[in-house]
Every structure is written in structure tokens, then in C-alpha cells.
Amino acid sequence: MALDLPIVNPAVPAGADVKPQDHLPGNGLGTGKKAHIVTLGCQMNELDTQTMFGLLARMGYSRTDDPAEADVILYNTCSVRENPERKVYGQVGLLKKLKEAKPHLIIGICGCMPQSRVERQKLWERLPHVDLIFGTMNLHRLPELLMQVQETGQRVMEVWDEEGDIVEGLPVVREDRLKAYVTIIYGCDYRCSFCIVPQTRGRQRSRRAGYIINEVEQLAAEGYKEVTLLGQTVDAYGKDLGDGTTLASLLWRLNEIPGLERIRFTTSHPRDITDDLIIAMRDAGKVCEHLHLPVQSGNNRILKLMGRRYTREEYLALIDKLRSNIPGLTITTDIIVGFPGETDEEFEDTVRLVKEVQFDGAFTFIYSPRPGTGAPRLPNPVPEEVQRTRIHRLIEIQNEITAARNRALVGTVQEVLVEGKSEKDPARLTGRTRGNKIVVFHGDEALVGRVVPVRITEARTWTLVGDVEVAAAARTA
Ligand code: SF4
Structure with missing residues (x-):
């Protein structure tokens, strides 16, 4: 279905609320000391880690990648599946020896795991050498909590079960110089029966548009070329603000920021994709044509049990509408097997849906029961070997589709934001297309940070290979 709506560019209230706060203790307690953070899980956790490094830097800590030389080690945990949780017990358990050799070492566990009452009690009891436990909703309290541990010599556990106000103006130490994550909405108001996120991240809370615009303007002024707007249900952005702000209106505002080349957003929920959003993706030049749109299952009974609130038919109709309105759109998904x-x-039914949609990529997962969610109470769990057979089959099918979608790009010219030398092939540069596909190509390092046209000459399953269109690249210099 082609959309025939007027181009919308609604104003976003931006002015009065742009007041980053500066209320953090920069107390110098970490001067001359080092901090190491292990990050598990999603992009939200990656950004939380960058924020914790920002908070620690204010205290005087520098960053180290070597846990042996750290004075503070934090584990930023993930609860979405059982495996990363097990990993935490194993890896933090091994730190006991380091702590014995270095008694002043502070070990902390934060992120999603402590948000479960049961899990945090277990962590507290089973890992007595852990000094500090805190959660996702009071991450900004890290400096005070560290001070408390240092000053009292006691173990500290502080986890907020209720989300407080969004704390703006927290410092962030970013690793990348070109691309930045910006959270625009916290939490989730859906209650998918397999998902722990509403418990670990709380209710849906959107940041005021003014703060986001201010942050992205600042990033662009510092030379960042691409921002990815983050949220568990990023396209629900604004619903709770009550001032008419939507993801579409925010995208239009960000699209005007000088210096910024690209805007992405993730993760979307099919129920929240509006016509205005589709138009913004089609017409706002900096908004990239890539959508990560989890389907989870292709069967209506399972979708209902999952609490996904759409049917297979509705999902397929949405894909059709998206593709017929946004030329060159790439679509990736998540699927639970x-x-x-x-x-x-x-x-x-899921296999058939995957074949019909022809996703550019899919993250496939074996269902992992999460305590405190509804799904573990459902009857007839699927035996592990059946789950494995199914996921292998699905991965094989999707890999073929991904390769075919990539092959279809051979001969086309793609806009690529050049990110740097390829890790696997340092003689070449690497970057991403607007559709978020990785491309490697020969070129001068001076191209890093620029958007250049690259003709695709070869397609592999996960990457594209190409040549810079030299004359066109010179024109864009
Ligand atoms: S919409 Fe996403 S984050 Fe929210 S409950 Fe469902 S799967 Fe979890």
C-alpha cells in the first residue's frame, strides 16, 4: 500500500527543558586509580557502561582493559537469557582470588540481573566477595555508592524497584569517534510473556525532546556523523510525554542538525510503526533505510501466547507497506524458536514467514525461560534437541536468504560511511551502507569519517566487497 500523506514536519517542543544537570560528585576519590567494566547484553547496556565510565572519570578513575590492574571491576549484566547470567556467576566467582591478593579491589555487579529480587539475593549470598550491587534504575548513584563502600568498608546493595525521574546530563565516555548511541526512551509497557525487560528496565519513560536534540547537536559539533536512537520499543517514543512528540517528529528535528550525516533507531515494535514514521524514513534524508522489526514467530497461536499483540497477517501487511513506501529498505528481525x-x-509457519519476508538478517534464539515472566508456566515445553534442530534449520535458511539479498546488491552503488580499517583485512577500509550492511573496500585512510559511494563487486554472507567510485568520492570531498 503506497502512502499518500502530506510530508509532515511537526515542531517538537525543544526550548525550556534543555538544562543538563550537573549534580554529580566529582570527588577525586578515584584519582590515580583504574576501573574495568565487563558489559554483557544489548546496546542499552553498552551505553550504560559508557555512562558509568563517564561517572567514574569524574571521580578521577581512568579506564583499564586489564582486570588485574583495576581498583574497581564492574559487571554490567544481562537477564534476557539464562546463559549470560551463568557466565556472571562463573566469571565473578573467579575474581575471588584477585580480591584476596588485592583487598582494596572493589567488585560490583549492576545492570539487569540485580533488578530481580530473587537474583540479587542469590548474587549477594553466593558471591560474598562482591562489594557493591546496584541496578539499572539507579546507575547515576554509582559515585555515591562507591564512596559508601570505600568509606565504610561494608558491602552495599541498593537497587531501585521503581523507576525514578530520568536523570539528564550524565557524562558519557564514548569509544567511537563517529557513531554514538543516544537513549530516547527507557523501559517498556508491553508485557511479552517471554521477556524480562519490563521488570529490569521499568515502565516506558521518554526523554524530553529538548534534551535529546541538545545531546545530538553536541555530538554533531564534536564530529560525530551517525547517531542511533535507542529504546526497547523505540517507536513508542513520546507516547507518555503527552505533548504530541513522536519518533517521527523527533526524526525530522534531528534531520536538521548540521554536520550529522545519519540517524538510525532501534528496536521497533510492529504495533508502533505509524504512517508518519514511514514518511519520515522515506523523506528525511539523514534517516537510514533500515528497520529492526522483531517478529518472534510466524504462527498466530504462538504470537498470542507470546503476548505480541499482532498477527502473522498484520506483520506481513506492515512489511508490504514499509517496502512499497521506502525504497531500498533493509529489514532485520528477532525470532524465538x-x-x-x-x-x-x-x-x-515461522519458516514460511521467513521465506516470504526475505529478511536481510535475523537474530535467532532458542527460547530461554525467565523466572518472573508468564511463559515458563505454559504447558508442553519443547525438548532441547528439538529446539536445536529447529534453530539450525532456521539459521541455514536465513543465511541463504541473507546471502541472496547481499548478492542482489552486486553492481549497485551504495553510500558508505567509512569507519576505519577492517579488523579482519587491515589492507582495506570498512564502513556501513545506509541499510546497515558492512562493506570492505580499498581506499585511503583519509576517507575515514566521510560518506563515499562504493560500487559493490562481491557479496559474502555477512559482508559486501566493493570499490570506491573515485570521481564521485572526489566530488563529495
Ligand atoms: S516489546 Fe520488547 S522489550 Fe517489551 S516486553 Fe516485548 S520483547 Fe520485551
């Missing part, structure tokens, strides 16, 4: 009660035939 072996959800409780999923029959062979129901799994085949």
Missing part, C-alpha cells in the same frame, strides 16, 4: 508448546507445524 521452541517457545513452550510450539509444534512442528507452528515452527513451519
Whole structure:
């Protein structure tokens, strides 16, 4: 269905609330000391880690990648699946020896795991050498909590179960010089029966547009070329603000920021994709044509049990609408295999949907029961070996589709933001297309940070290979 709506460019209230706060203790307690953070999980956690490094830097800590030379070690944990949780017990358990050799070492666990009452109690009891436990909703309290541990010599556990006000103006130490994450909405108001996020990240809370615009302007002024707007349900942005702000209106405002080349956003929920958003993706020049749109299953009974609030048919109709309105759109997805009660035939519905949609990529997961969610109570869990067989089959099918989608780009010219030398092939440069595909190509390092046209000459499953269109690149210099 082609959209025939007027181009909208609604104003976003931006003025009065742009007041970054500066209320953090920069107390010098970390002067001459080093901090190491292990990050598990999603981009939200990556950004939280960058914020914690910002807070620690204010205290005087410098960063180290070597836990052996750290004075503070933090584990920023993930609860989405069981495996990363197990990893925390194993890895933090091994730090006991380091702590014995270095008694002043402070070990902390933060992120999603402590947001579960049961889990944080378990962490507290099973890892007695851990000094500090805090959660996602009071991350900004890290300086005070560290001071408390240092001053009292006691273990400290402080986890907020209720989300407080959004704290603006926290310092962030970013690793990348070209691309930055910016959270625009915290938490989630959906209640998918397999998902722990509403418990670990709380209710949906959107940041005021003014703060976001201010932050992105600052990033562009510092030379950042691309921002990725983050949220568990990023396209629900603004619903809770009550001032008419939407993701679409925010995108239009960010699109005007000089110096910024690209805007991405993730993760989307199919229910929240509006016509205005589709138009912004089509017409706002800096908004990239890539959507990560988790489908989770291709079977209506399973979708209902998952609490996803759309049907297979609605999802397919949305894909059709998106593709017919946004030329060159790439679509990636998440799929859960072996959800409780999923029959062979129901799994085949997912396979059929995957073949029909032709996703550019898919993150496939075996269902992992999370305590405190609804799904573990469902009957007929799928045996592990069946889950494994199904996921292998799905991965194989999707890999073929991904390779075919990439092959279709051979001969085309793609706009690539040059990110640097390829790690695997340092003789070449690497960058991403607007559709978020990785491209490697020969070129001068002076191209880093620029958007250049690259003709695709070869397609591999995960990467594209190409040549810079030299004359066109010179014109854009
Ligand atoms: S919409 Fe996403 S984050 Fe929210 S409950 Fe469902 S899967 Fe979890």
C-alpha cells in the first residue's frame, strides 16, 4: 500500500527543558586509580557502561582493559537469557582470588540481573566477595555508592524497584569517534510473556525532546556523523510525554542538525510503526533505510501466547507497506524458536514467514525461560534437541536468504560511511551502507569519517566487497 500523506514536519517542543544537570560528585576519590567494566547484553547496556565510565572519570578513575590492574571491576549484566547470567556467576566467582591478593579491589555487579529480587539475593549470598550491587534504575548513584563502600568498608546493595525521574546530563565516555548511541526512551509497557525487560528496565519513560536534540547537536559539533536512537520499543517514543512528540517528529528535528550525516533507531515494535514514521524514513534524508522489526514467530497461536499483540497477517501487511513506501529498505528481525508448546507445524509457519519476508538478517534464539515472566508456566515445553534442530534449520535458511539479498546488491552503488580499517583485512577500509550492511573496500585512510559511494563487486554472507567510485568520492570531498 503506497502512502499518500502530506510530508509532515511537526515542531517538537525543544526550548525550556534543555538544562543538563550537573549534580554529580566529582570527588577525586578515584584519582590515580583504574576501573574495568565487563558489559554483557544489548546496546542499552553498552551505553550504560559508557555512562558509568563517564561517572567514574569524574571521580578521577581512568579506564583499564586489564582486570588485574583495576581498583574497581564492574559487571554490567544481562537477564534476557539464562546463559549470560551463568557466565556472571562463573566469571565473578573467579575474581575471588584477585580480591584476596588485592583487598582494596572493589567488585560490583549492576545492570539487569540485580533488578530481580530473587537474583540479587542469590548474587549477594553466593558471591560474598562482591562489594557493591546496584541496578539499572539507579546507575547515576554509582559515585555515591562507591564512596559508601570505600568509606565504610561494608558491602552495599541498593537497587531501585521503581523507576525514578530520568536523570539528564550524565557524562558519557564514548569509544567511537563517529557513531554514538543516544537513549530516547527507557523501559517498556508491553508485557511479552517471554521477556524480562519490563521488570529490569521499568515502565516506558521518554526523554524530553529538548534534551535529546541538545545531546545530538553536541555530538554533531564534536564530529560525530551517525547517531542511533535507542529504546526497547523505540517507536513508542513520546507516547507518555503527552505533548504530541513522536519518533517521527523527533526524526525530522534531528534531520536538521548540521554536520550529522545519519540517524538510525532501534528496536521497533510492529504495533508502533505509524504512517508518519514511514514518511519520515522515506523523506528525511539523514534517516537510514533500515528497520529492526522483531517478529518472534510466524504462527498466530504462538504470537498470542507470546503476548505480541499482532498477527502473522498484520506483520506481513506492515512489511508490504514499509517496502512499497521506502525504497531500498533493509529489514532485520528477532525470532524465538521452541517457545513452550510450539509444534512442528507452528515452527513451519515461522519458516514460511521467513521465506516470504526475505529478511536481510535475523537474530535467532532458542527460547530461554525467565523466572518472573508468564511463559515458563505454559504447558508442553519443547525438548532441547528439538529446539536445536529447529534453530539450525532456521539459521541455514536465513543465511541463504541473507546471502541472496547481499548478492542482489552486486553492481549497485551504495553510500558508505567509512569507519576505519577492517579488523579482519587491515589492507582495506570498512564502513556501513545506509541499510546497515558492512562493506570492505580499498581506499585511503583519509576517507575515514566521510560518506563515499562504493560500487559493490562481491557479496559474502555477512559482508559486501566493493570499490570506491573515485570521481564521485572526489566530488563529495
Ligand atoms: S516489546 Fe520488547 S522489550 Fe517489551 S516486553 Fe516485548 S520483547 Fe520485551
